[in-house]
Amino acid sequence: MTANVGTFDRVLRLVIGVLLVIAPFATDIAMFQGQVATIVSVVVGAVLVLTALVRVCPLYSLLGMRTCSS
Template identity: 40%
Template structure:
């Protein structure tokens, strides 16, 4: 497992993950009342936070993309 997510990418992913989790569970917006949208946003938010934490993106690995300095 090689690191392929850089610092800026990591910060953006963590922020997006936190925003999606907030929208899914605490925003009270009508768009997030539907179960599929709420839990879809929650799953994507958790995946974003996990990728930010481990600094390894499987999709980046498939396409050979690296946003970190080596």
């Protein structure tokens, strides 16, 4: 697959993804007291980390978007 995630987008996805995966377990924020919110946060975070690592975003592919220059 052709890379469609640029460097800035990749770093942003990685940082936000890691924060979303860690936040439910490392903080005492009321939003994460429910099991559903914790699961959603971890899944969304994992997807962001995965797309940052492989540099391919399926949604970008569907929409014909690219944030990388090559």
